[in-house]
Amino acid sequence: MARENKISMEHGAGGQQMQSLIGSVILKNLKKTCAGTVGLDSLDDGASITLLKENCGGFQSDKIELVMTTDSHVVKPIFFPGGDIGRVSVCGAVNDLSVMGARPLALSCGMIIPEGFDITDLEKVVCSMNAVLEEVGVPIITGDTKTVEGSALDSIMINISGIGICDAPVRDSGLSPGDKIIVSGYIADHGMALLTKREGFEFNSDLVSDVAPVWKMIEPALSVRTKDGKKAISAMKDPTRGGIADSLNEMAQKSKVGIQIEEEKIPIREAVQTSCEMLGLDPLEIANEGKVVLGVHPDYAEQVLKILKQHPYGKDAAIIGVAGTDKPGKVILVSALGSTRYVDVPTGDPIPRVC
Amino acid sequence: MARENKISMEHGAGGQQMQSLIGSVILKNLKKTCAGTVGLDSLDDGASITLLKENCGGFQSDKIELVMTTDSHVVKPIFFPGGDIGRVSVCGAVNDLSVMGARPLALSCGMIIPEGFDITDLEKVVCSMNAVLEEVGVPIITGDTKTVEGSALDSIMINISGIGICDAPVRDSGLSPGDKIIVSGYIADHGMALLTKREGFEFNSDLVSDVAPVWKMIEPALSVRTKDGKKAISAMKDPTRGGIADSLNEMAQKSKVGIQIEEEKIPIREAVQTSCEMLGLDPLEIANEGKVVLGVHPDYAEQVLKILKQHPYGKDAAIIGVAGTDKPGKVILVSALGSTRYVDVPTGDPIPRVC
Structure with missing residues (x-):
């Protein structure tokens, strides 16, 4: 039974077990996963963001300024007083967009998880992500999950990339x-x-x-x-x-x-x-x-x-x-x-x- | 001397050595690093993408459909016949955007590098990335570099996220x-x-x-x-x-x-x-x-x-x-x-x- 609650290599294999993990741990705990026609729940090769004239600050008919940011998080320990790697990683992207003067539109999430990682811990991390997403009102719209041998990596590492919109970036x-x-x-x-x-x-x-x-x-x-x-x-x-x-x-x-x-x-x-x-x-x-x-x-x-x-x-x-x-x-x-x-x-x- | 050509923890510390590594290994070897006002060479908190009416296929005055994708790459070995992790990671993002029917506009690059990693190998990986970027005509506009103890990770892992544009995604x-x-x-x-x-x-x-x-x-x-x-x-x-x-x-x-x-x-x-x-x-x-x-x-x-x-x-x-x-x-x-x-x-x- 204990074994079943740990990440196995199959969870990153792109097949049925990965789909099931994504469904039961990630999609279940993320409330906002769409910003366009295709969202995270489509589990497609990517997702889409619809920019509409009426809902985009800084939208002009001849020019739009998007901001993109990325951060890979390797924080240790992954749970610490005041937060965890999930909260840090989403805040990292939101804050990078914010200090560029850009309203966060959508995020992506790439996770690398070592074999044997506790799925309950993964769920906690995802719930922490969700709390920030809800606070800011921004969705994770696309993601990627890779698993590696337990000997290859000491803990979960998370990349969050983000897209925002502004009239002109603050530099x-x-x-x-x-x-x-x-x-x-x-x-x-x-x-x-x-x-x-x-x-x-x-x-x-x-x-x-x-x-x-x-x-x-x-x-x-x-x-x-x-x-x-x-x-x-x-x-x-x-x-x-x-x-x-x-x-x-x-x-x-x-x-x-x-x-x-x-x-x-x-x-x-x-x-x-x-x-x-x-x-x-x-x-x-x-x-x-x-x-x-x-x-x-x-x-x-x-x-x-x-x-x-x-x-x-x-x-x-x-x-x-x-x-x-x-x-x-x-x-x-x-x-x-x-x-x-x-x-x-x-x-x-x-x-x-x-x- | 040998030591100097290896990644140290300081290369990921956000200070002078990281800037120097980014300048001498990454920026030097990437030819196209900008898609808007702020590009990779600004080393800002993110980068910007300017969408202009005249150069965006699928651009309409009241709606724009962006596509976002992300993939973390853990390929082993990192060099193999026909390519390496650099080529795979850029192709991964370009291809995900392509199969969504979206023209690639810009990519981000998040690297996690173990202490002791060979900087010559890192340069080879970046040059492989650049070859694909030049072939497709898409820039890496923003990035992040983290280092971890050599015992924490067995090799370099690379996340590439991408943004593309289309009239309607292919699902x-x-x-x-x-x-x-x-x-x-x-x-x-x-x-x-x-x-x-x-x-x-x-x-x-x-x-x-x-x-x-x-x-x-x-x-x-x-x-x-x-x-x-x-x-x-x-x-x-x-x-x-x-x-x-x-x-x-x-x-x-x-x-x-x-x-x-x-x-x-x-x-x-x-x-x-x-x-x-x-x-x-x-x-x-x-x-x-x-x-x-x-x-x-x-x-x-x-x-x-x-x-x-x-x-x-x-x-x-x-x-x-x-x-x-x-x-x-x-x-x-x-x-x-x-x-x-x-x-x-x-x-x-x-x-x-x-x-």
Whole structure:
């Protein structure tokens, strides 16, 4: 009996057992699986997305701007405080689309599962995916399931790709001197929650990951426009691997501006700060899975901040710095006492397999 | 020195080393990486696809039908006669879009690489991808690279997702009684080439995989229309895992028709036939990676066949059977001597990790 509740190689063989697994574990637990003529339940070679003039923001008769994103998730352990690989993987795609300024339209899901993997665990993962899909209102419309020998892979790995739509993408390179830098809440929770669980630390046992889909928080902020009709949000990233250190450096380099951030304004939980100090980790380099770093036109920064704060995921948002012409491509951290240091691009990963 | 040419955990850490790997191995070898405002070289959170009225077949002012597909590839060994995991993964997405009747617009690439993987091998894989992209004229516009401990994964695994565009998708469920069944060439080459290489068989050492992108072969056949303006091609699948046995059964079940195929009309190489017999394998269940199974309106079957035969990948195409009202949902194989048997849905995978 135990054997029957484990993934076997036949579950990935493209035949009857795979169909049955998809039906009983995946389709059963996903509520929204269609965005066009052909949806996930057709189990066809792909699925379709119908774009209708009346229901597509940014739809013009001569041009449509789609956004595509992809992420493969190798998070370890797959279940952790505040989430699991299912929640992380769907949030990963939703958040990448969101920070491009694109409304999520549809997702795909490619799973690689080792032989012997517990089907009850698979079902939990799929249910976690579904919770995010329902929250955001986006379907998984197509998928792929592969199985490999248990010796070939240590756990399930999930790729989610996504399609969104926008009038014009928000780019990393969009910062101008003067733009305010906002972070949407407490940093480093995801990485530290994962590390705490993985290493079995006694301290910080209450710490949970921030993994969450940011679209509903971002959507109203995207409609804030400058006098010339441009988005007030000039650049946006979700600071996952490499933390806000990596996101800010990418923005500074691509936008050819310097970024100065004030240490005391960065939202960070005391427990996270303390354990980072104990472990010799820089919280700026630790991954987040439900946070956004934004550059915003200075005249609209307070308005955008207020909008973000109205959403539960953004209630601790703060303006943490400003872009300038000094030291283009660099990020400078100013401490409470006024000393400064460069925030470097992380060279390695303090916490591997974080997403 | 040797160490430097191997993947390390830092290559997946989201920082400087990852950027450098992406630049020197991926971007350097991919020629076409953009389909809109933001392309792969922006290394942003995603990329964009611009749909313009003048360059989108099937574009109408009030409705656009996109097709999305995804496949994770776990093929073993990653290099085999006739191709490698790079070629298989890009062909997988291109072919899934093609058999949905959709012109490929853009692809994403998510790679999971074990620590210690040879960077020269990675470069070979990327070059193979590029060759297919150039042949089809489709870019990889966004990607993701994850690394894991060498003990966690036995080799590189690649997800390719794709977006295409069409007026109306060609579905598995579109077969009508009377429709002719066409296969676009010799079956079972991919699976048997892989098995031969994997097991080191002495016989069949000349066998090569058929892995190829079928879009250019399919495209002109999609324009064949019936008198009422519908596509003459009523259903289409690429018979990968589970072979044509699985594809035909899916078509029969979803279309609620019976399919009768004639054994002697199925294109199969003698070497493949012989080795299948030796190994007790059914060639109908063996994977293909550059073949298509089509259902075509009977009045247009010869015309579609002729079009397929004009392309090198379709030169051995043949009409192998017909859909009917008898035994709906079932596939029946008629031997040269007139005996019949059901072609069952494969229950397991005779050759695992084939794609």
